[in-house]
Amino acid sequence: MPDMKDEDIRIGVFICHCGSNIAGYLDMEELSEYAEKLPHVTLVQRNLYSCSEAGISEIKKGIMEHDLNRVIVASCTPRTHEPLFRSSCAEAGLNPFLFEMVNIRDQCSWVHMQEREDGTNKAKDQIRMGVAKAALLEPQEPIMSDVQIRALIIGGGISGMTAALSLANRGYEVVLVEKENKLGGMLNRVNKLGPTMTDASDLVDGKILEVTEHPHITLFTSAKVNAAQGFIGKYQIDIETESGIKKIDFGVILIATGASVYTPEGLYGYDGQRIITQLEMERLFKKGLDPGIKNIVMIQCVGSRNEDRPYCSRICCQTAVKNAILVKDQIPEAKVSILYRDMQMYGVENEEMFRDSRAKGIRYINYDPARPPEVESNHVRVYHALLGREMSLSADLVVLSTPLIAHEDATEISQILRVPIDENGFFLEGHVKLRPLDFATDGIFLCGSAHFPANIREAVAQGLGAASRASIPLSQGSVVVEPIISFLANEDACIACGLCVALCPYGALEIQKTAKGEKVHVIDVACKGCGCCAAACPQNALDINHFRDRQIFAAIEAGGAGAR
Amino acid sequence: MLDVGRHPNIELLAYSEVEKIEGQAADFRVTVRRKARYVEEDKCTGCGACAEKCPTDVPDAFNEGLGTRKAIYNYFAQGIPSTHTIDADYCRQLIGKKCGICEKTCQADAINFDQEDRIIQLDVGAIIVAAGYDVFDPSLIPEYRYKEISNVVTAIEFERLLSASGPTGGHLDRPSDRAVQAEIAELEKRAKKSQRALDKFEKKYEEGSGKFYENYKAGQYKDDEDYKKWADKYAGHLAIVETLNTLKRKAETFAVAKRLAFIQCVGSRDFRFYPFCSGYCCMHSIKEAIIAHEHEPETQSTIFGMDIRAVGKGFEEYKARGGNKSEISYMRGRVAEITEGSGNNPIVTYENTLERKVESQEFDMVILATACAPTKAVFELAKILGIELDKYNFVKTNPQSPVDTSVPGIFVCGCAGSPMDVPESVAQASSAAGRAAEMVFQSQPEKEKAVA
Ligand SMILES: Cc1cc2nc3c(=O)[nH]c(=O)nc-3n(C[C@H](O)[C@H](O)[C@H](O)COP(=O)(O)OP(=O)(O)OC[C@H]3O[C@@H](n4cnc5c(N)ncnc54)[C@H](O)[C@@H]3O)c2cc1C
Numbered sequence A: 001m002p003d004m005k006d007e008d009i010r011i012g013v014f015i016c017h018c019g020s021n022i023a024g025y026l027d028m029e030e031l032s033e034y035a036e037k038l039p040h041v042t043l044v045q046r047n048l049y050s051c052s053e054a055g056i057s058e059i060k061k062g063i064m065e066h067d068l069n070r071v072i073v074a075s076c077t078p079r080t081h082e083p084l085f086r087s088s089c090a091e092a093g094l095n096p097f098l099f100e101m102v103n104i105r106d107q108c109s110w111v112h113m114q115e116r117e118d119g120t121n122k123a124k125d126q127i128r129m130g131v132a133k134a135a136l137l138e139p140q141e142p143i144m145s146d147v148q149i150r151a152l153i154i155g156g157g158i159s160g161m162t163a164a165l166s167l168a169n170r171g172y173e174v175v176l177v178e179k180e181n182k183l184g185g186m187l188n189r190v191n192k193l194g195p196t197m198t199d200a201s202d203l204v205d206g207k208i209l210e211v212t213e214h215p216h217i218t219l220f221t222s223a224k225v226n227a228a229q230g231f232i233g234k235y236q237i238d239i240e241t242e243s244g245i246k247k248i249d250f251g252v253i254l255i256a257t258g259a260s261v262y263t264p265e266g267l268y269g270y271d272g273q274r275i276i277t278q279l280e281m282e283r284l285f286k287k288g289l290d291p292g293i294k295n296i297v298m299i300q301c302v303g304s305r306n307e308d309r310p311y312c313s314r315i316c317c318q319t320a321v322k323n324a325i326l327v328k329d330q331i332p333e334a335k336v337s338i339l340y341r342d343m344q345m346y347g348v349e350n351e352e353m354f355r356d357s358r359a360k361g362i363r364y365i366n367y368d369p370a371r372p373p374e375v376e377s378n379h380v381r382v383y384h385a386l387l388g389r390e391m392s393l394s395a396d397l398v399v400l401s402t403p404l405i406a407h408e409d410a411t412e413i414s415q416i417l418r419v420p421i422d423e424n425g426f427f428l429e430g431h432v433k434l435r436p437l438d439f440a441t442d443g444i445f446l447c448g449s450a451h452f453p454a455n456i457r458e459a460v461a462q463g464l465g466a467a468s469r470a471s472i473p474l475s476q477g478s479v480v481v482e483p484i485i486s487f488l489a490n491e492d493a494c495i496a497c498g499l500c501v502a503l504c505p506y507g508a509l510e511i512q513k514t515a516k517g518e519k520v521h522v523i524d525v526a527c528k529g530c531g532c533c534a535a536a537c538p539q540n541a542l543d544i545n546h547f548r549d550r551q552i553f554a555a556i557e558a559g560g561a562g563a564r
Numbered sequence B: 001m002l003d004v005g006r007h008p009n010i011e012l013l014a015y016s017e018v019e020k021i022e023g024q025a026a027d028f029r030v031t032v033r034r035k036a037r038y039v040e041e042d043k044c045t046g047c048g049a050c051a052e053k054c055p056t057d058v059p060d061a062f063n064e065g066l067g068t069r070k071a072i073y074n075y076f077a078q079g080i081p082s083t084h085t086i087d088a089d090y091c092r093q094l095i096g097k098k099c100g101i102c103e104k105t106c107q108a109d110a111i112n113f114d115q116e117d118r119i120i121q122l123d124v125g126a127i128i129v130a131a132g133y134d135v136f137d138p139s140l141i142p143e144y145r146y147k148e149i150s151n152v153v154t155a156i157e158f159e160r161l162l163s164a165s166g167p168t169g170g171h172l173d174r175p176s177d178r179a180v181q182a183e184i185a186e187l188e189k190r191a192k193k194s195q196r197a198l199d200k201f202e203k204k205y206e207e208g209s210g211k212f213y214e215n216y217k218a219g220q221y222k223d224d225e226d227y228k229k230w231a232d233k234y235a236g237h238l239a240i241v242e243t244l245n246t247l248k249r250k251a252e253t254f255a256v257a258k259r260l261a262f263i264q265c266v267g268s269r270d271f272r273f274y275p276f277c278s279g280y281c282c283m284h285s286i287k288e289a290i291i292a293h294e295h296e297p298e299t300q301s302t303i304f305g306m307d308i309r310a311v312g313k314g315f316e317e318y319k320a321r322g323g324n325k326s327e328i329s330y331m332r333g334r335v336a337e338i339t340e341g342s343g344n345n346p347i348v349t350y351e352n353t354l355e356r357k358v359e360s361q362e363f364d365m366v367i368l369a370t371a372c373a374p375t376k377a378v379f380e381l382a383k384i385l386g387i388e389l390d391k392y393n394f395v396k397t398n399p400q401s402p403v404d405t406s407v408p409g410i411f412v413c414g415c416a417g418s419p420m421d422v423p424e425s426v427a428q429a430s431s432a433a434g435r436a437a438e439m440v441f442q443s444q445p446e447k448e449k450a451v452a
């Protein structure tokens, strides 16, 4: 927008006493006298509480009566109060981005309680900097973009199916893409489910029926996502199905692709016959366990918690205990020993199952990873770390508890959708504690073992949760983004080097052909205004709205000008 | 928290309790008691000027009683809403004495000593129980001598000591040392007071107290009430100063706690109390040991546990890194007893299961990883809501529908359902919100459904 003529800029400065929080420690009289002398300042007012109803109406009155076109409030902190003051400006007819906040409480009166003069001087500096920046502020309009009311769910295991049903039951259209020819995922291969010991097939078959019959769910099996473009609200996805490529638009995407079981080739004499994995044990159960089996030894942490795979796979201890109990239930005289490092039976139900298993006579032997067990022809030798002696256990069957590992094609999906994976190949959530089901990129969500090994309880909860997160943009029908984002301020300067595109953590930049050749283009709704791109651009072609270089430089210069 | 306070679709009723529920899924009527704060919510700006001036100190529940707050307070510094509340049990005005200082201080005119509890009715479609958990009270375990040995603390108390906004500003000052420091502060106050009294005498008789006292004791003054008072005051003063100096010399030797013992499964996996595993305590001990090491690089920690349950994403790696970089050692086994040695140092006696012998080790401080105990609040709520609890009094759910309670339309998330860490609680919160929305949508008439 064209720069405003200097003489037209009319700044109002409202200085808040915050009761006595500010006024008790700074010289308010001096501050307002000082502010009055600053360039462009038309009005200076002091409020007891700028944020109270009385304060707000004084600000509004000021804007209208003095024809202010910039407003500064010098008070507590923008962290809590900026939205309020911005909207108050808007109510008085002033573009909310022509508002600037100066922090004279948290940064002045509170930290300099004992230094009235220095604190007051610092507040003057900050007001002067705010005024300098405010003069260069530009009005901004919120960015709105429509949301395609349709969700894509990739992966039809228990978490993906749960998410699909949850969204479909709220009336949203869902497309579920499953790589295999059948829904159900890992549970198709599991016998009974701990801790309830119900049949896995009951759960899966019930869910599959619900999904296939749901009027709002379109299902593609033996299908995969080939290409993706776009951003929250407007994803264009190519789905490769048995009947050719389908191009469909989506508003949101959920990743529920699960994980694979590690096959321990070369470990403990694994042969898939007498020395098998827990997953193969599940199959044995389904076929019917040979009642002649009398001695079973299970070994935990096979291929996990080591240098190659440092993580604990969370669910293999539960699986081993479950299967040990099932063996005992079928062959009560069988001896079952579990060789473990730590029994990860966290929570209420797992610990209960663990206790039951001990009551049923399952033996637990702690081993030291530095002296791992050795599997011999029909024995397992182990150094019992707690008894301090070597022992030899008969074994008709050795079951290795191997971890869940990321699918081989997880990397491919992460590249297609431009979402990150962690060092173990699992998808990386937006924030480990606070955004466990979101990606940093808006509009894409994750759940189940694709995120990290999970049991049914957790996979179902996450499926419901991810669906719930995804329903927010769907129910709003549009996304509104604060316009503090990157923009190509100097198109001619951009040499399309792509540095910014590679750096942007949110996938908000792309190179486009234009009349002037290849140039970078900012996808407004995807940009979070972090400023990575603008800082990196060797040509200074990019700038961040509301934090433009010249605005910040003006503030810095004003700060320096007052150096005492 | 801030987002909750600001969200246009969230009405926050803090300092309130649910009293009654009628109706069924999609059509509940809830009776809520809004407890009197004695501060008008729509006037209070949360500036805190009142608390600054309030003369009444109260043990601070948020800091686990490790510090004090005022009778008018904000639960904690970043609390939302920031509306202040008067603690009617302590406020001088409300217990019938004279005060009203906050009323005079508050420039927003928000104080209202006549406020009463209000009962309100809400019509809601679905209900989510997120009432959390309680921290297990370790004084129930006699052999750990919590409360008897001052340097045995709970993990939550330890979190407050580690916190930069906590009572020690993040320094690991030992509770026994802090007690001495508090005594010193108290004695200093008394010494100042008696000094002022002495000053008066000195001015009156134009003589130094020391000299006077010598002469008085030597019998050089006639028997006079005033002289006697002076002499008594001075003797008392000397006694205070002497204790003060002894304590100060002692305090010079104080150092921050550097040898830390973390005891796992305190109240958990224990048939006397809760047989279940609380799930998050192994991780928070590792976290606290790592943070303590960051604060003070000489810190060495030992974590005593049966299994170290580091099952979340990145946890095992975190644990291994803690062992390598933060001088944490892991000791397998249950702790038999904690006793107190010299210098208020706790001594931990345990079975070293790897060496198969009973050993004792001295520490500067012991931290108890207390169980996630079902809260009474959930028990009471369950009665009001008519939802089933499990045998421990967590809200009962099924692994295949993890946030549905036994009553349609009522959902649960977080530790109210079972022990879990923050990421899992957050994920469940979304799940419960999603289920609530699904339920409300399903109960709409067909016509309205089509519009959505
Ligand atoms: C041996 C074993 C025993 C177990 N026993 C129990 C138990 O007793 N109790 C319990 O609670 N849990 C148990 N579990 C855990 C349980 O299997 C998981 O909780 C559950 O499978 C996780 O579901 P999910 O949907 O996240 O992943 P998955 O079940 O792995 O489903 C993922 C789906 O996504 C599909 N997919 C993958 N990549 C793509 C792609 N690129 N495009 C499209 N689709 C894709 C897969 O084909 C699959 O159908 C066990 C696990 C194992 C290995």
Ligand SMILES: Cc1cc2nc3c(=O)[nH]c(=O)nc-3n(C[C@H](O)[C@H](O)[C@H](O)COP(=O)(O)OP(=O)(O)OC[C@H]3O[C@@H](n4cnc5c(N)ncnc54)[C@H](O)[C@@H]3O)c2cc1C
Pocket: A433, B016, B017, B018, B130, B131, B132, B133, B134, B135, B155, B156, B159, B280, B283, B284, B287, B377, B378, B381, B413, B414, B415, B416, B420, B421, B422, B423, B425
């Ligand atoms: C010492 C310690 C350290 C921890 N450290 C970590 C960590 O580093 N990382 C991690 O992931 N987890 C950690 N945890 C676990 C974490 O505290 C829990 O996972 C989390 O607090 C659970 O959240 P919640 O909302 O379920 O329950 P809570 O946090 O207990 O919240 C419940 C809320 O409900 C309110 N309430 C109760 N009853 C009622 C009622 N009747 N009416 C209205 N409101 C009511 C309570 O006042 C409270 O505000 C730690 C736990 C402890 C004890």
Ligand code: SF4
Pocket: A300, A301, A302, A304, A305, A311, A312, A313, A314, A315, A316, A317, A318, A341, A342, A343, A344, A401, A403
């Ligand atoms: S869950 Fe158990 S077997 Fe699996 S990696 Fe963790 S400790 Fe090892």
Ligand code: SF4
Pocket: A493, A494, A495, A496, A497, A498, A499, A500, A501, A519, A520, A536, A537, A538, A539, A540, A541, A542
């Ligand atoms: S870094 Fe600068 S020059 Fe390079 S593509 Fe981005 S905007 Fe253009």
Ligand code: SF4
Pocket: A019, B039, B043, B044, B045, B046, B047, B048, B049, B050, B051, B083, B084, B105, B106, B107, B108, B109, B110, B111
């Ligand atoms: S009651 Fe008054 S003085 Fe106290 S925080 Fe609220 S506005 Fe400030």
Ligand code: SF4
Pocket: A346, A347, B264, B265, B266, B268, B269, B276, B277, B278, B279, B280, B281, B282, B283, B305, B307, B308, B309, B369
């Ligand atoms: S998480 Fe660790 S300390 Fe807590 S109960 Fe479970 S095993 Fe014990």
